[in-house]
Amino acid sequence: MFLNLLALSIVLLLAFLKYRHGYWKRRGVPHEAPHFPLGDFKEWRATKCFFEILAPIYKKFKDSAPFAGMFMAFRPVALILDPDLVKSILIKDFNHFRERGVFSNVRDDPLTGHLFALEGTKWRELRQKLSAAFSSGKMKHMHPVVVKVAEEFKKVLEEKQATAVGGVIEITDLLSRFTADIIGVCAFGIECNSLRNPQADFVVMGRKANIDRRHGFLLDTFMEAAPKLARTLRMRQTTQEVNDFYMGIVRETIEYRERTGVKRNDLMDTLLELKTKDGNDGGLTVNEIAAQAFVFLIAGFETSSTTMGYVLYELAKWQDIQNRLRAEINTVLERHKNQFTYEAMQDMRYTEQVLSETLRRYPIVGHLVREADIDYKTADPRFTIEKGTMVIIPVYELQHDPHYFPNPEKFDPERFSEAEIKSRPACTYLPFGDGPRNCIGLRFGKMQVCIGLTYLLRHFKFSVCEETEDHLNFQVEKIILQPINGIKLRVERL
Structure with a gap:
């Protein structure tokens, strides 16, 4: 009897799963x-x-429908193909696509309670509160802190270049330690000095936070395909080691600053103001503060450093662009009496173009995720995105589409001249997303990269060597776009 029931259950389950995989076919959506x-x-x-x-x-499908159908396990996914529909989802009709539909379990896994994953009223209120932490005024306060780390970075690279055989250096490790030192100071209020100590706990645990997984591939896929069910089952994403380390740092930092009254004009100061400003009514808890500081690390640790690596890789291949960029840096600094102020950084227009083109070629996160909260009818009456459907916006594909970016594999900063930007359809360039749920830290990320590049290009020349790969291959196990073998370049002092 038991075996018969088991066999029947398996048959019914398989029949249901087969029916589920017929979702897009029944709706006439190409897939x-x-x-x-x-x-x-x-x-x-x-x-x-x-x-x-x-x-x-x-x-295959971009010219046949506004979106194509996919399946993440058995969850239907709408892959958006039309930039006009992208614009509607991210901006015009944002209220119907506010949620990302990603895993978060504040009760059992407090470090997942961050702005990126939160939903509804909680997200909206926290976004409004945290916006002040990333204003241009706050960036201006943090600018000297980042400059100080960049000065140390220059010294460390000088020492490393002096002993490197042929001047060849694997650059991505140094860049990740540079950004780790910045985030340590600006988000956690600690000086980890990983530029001098590659095995500093903060950096080691930062890498673990990005790499180590609590579960295997199948359970990870389940959590991504069914985040609400995973939360109901009280599943956790963060490893215990990472959770304990960062929760400990945040508690110690909060206790120290509240006891001493120390102010640093950094992210932690802003979070502490939100903790106390509203008393017990609406203020942030310690767990919520830890989650926001943690996502600042996750979002900024390898993203900014990897972007800098891609900039240097392309500049090494395109010496004329490198020379023009260096000339702009020197000219702007001369105009500002050789003081690298926040205002001087704002004057570096070609630097902005080079960074924008790098982020087009190598978008660090190559897709955006949203979830429909109504049955959403597209401009084409044949197609509807049903409530609860996961929506994926293919950033990498849009930014490499020759219709929007001719000869997309060529590195060309002139794509981001004012005239070229105006000539392109909206929402075909999305390295930071767009609309109310765009990347809140984009100013900080750009500032890190700009300051780092300024110090590097003023004092060093970067060129390809025999160990430089002609075409980069990327790590398949990561969401962010990272080269498998790092980036090896020849570095010469100027």
Whole structure:
């Protein structure tokens, strides 16, 4: 009897799953036949990056419908193909696509209670409160702190270059330690000095936070495909080691600053103001403060450093662009009496173009995720995105579409002249997202990169060497776009 019931249950389950995989076919939405049991994502983290999963579907269907159908395991996913629909989702009709639909479990995994994952009223209130932490005024206060770290970075690179065989250096490790030292000071109020000590706890744990996974591939996929069910089951994402380390740092920092009254004009100061400003009514808890500081680390640790690595990689290949960028830096600093102020940084227009083109070629996160909260009718009456459907916006594919960016594999900062920007359709360039839920830390991220590049290019020349790869390959197991073998360049002092 038991075996009969078990067999019947298996048959019914398989029938349901097969029915589930017929979702897009029944609705007349173009799609590829899904694979059992992981849908369209069976090769993700095994042999392909996330953008490599999306690319063939984007190219095949982009002229046939405003979106294509996909499956993350058995969850239907709408892959958005039309920039006008992207604009509607991110900006015009944002109120119907406010949520990201990603995993968060504040009760059991407090470090997941950060701005990126929160939903509804909680997200809106926290976003409003945290906006002050990333205003231009706050950036101006933090600018000298970042400059101080950049000065140390220059000294460390001089020492490393002096002993490197042929001047060849793997640059990404140094860059990640540079950004880690910045985030340590600006977000946690600690000087970890990883530029001098590569095994500093803060950096080691930062890498663990980005790499170590609490579960295996199947459970991770389940949590991503069914985040609400995973939360109901009280699943956790953060490893205990990472949780204990960062919760400990935040508690110690809060206790020290409240006891001594120390003010540093950094992110932690802003978070502490939010903790006390409203008393017990609406103020942030210690866990909430820890979660925001933690996501600042996760979002900024490897993203900014990897972007800097890609900038230097392209500049090493395109010496004329490197020379022009260096000339602008020197000219602007001369105009500001050789004082690298916040205002001087704002005057570096070509630097902004180079950074923008780098982020087009190498968007650190190659897709955006949203979730529909109504049955949303598109401009084409044949297609509706049903309530609860996961929506993926293929940033990498849009930014490499020759229709919007001719010869997309060529590195060309002139794409971001004012005239070129105006000539392109909106929402085809989205390295920081767009609309009310864009990246709140984009000013800080750009500031880190600009300051770092200024100090590097004033004092060093970067060029390719025999160990520099002609084409970079990316780590398949990560969401962010990172080179497998790092980036090796020849570095010469000027």
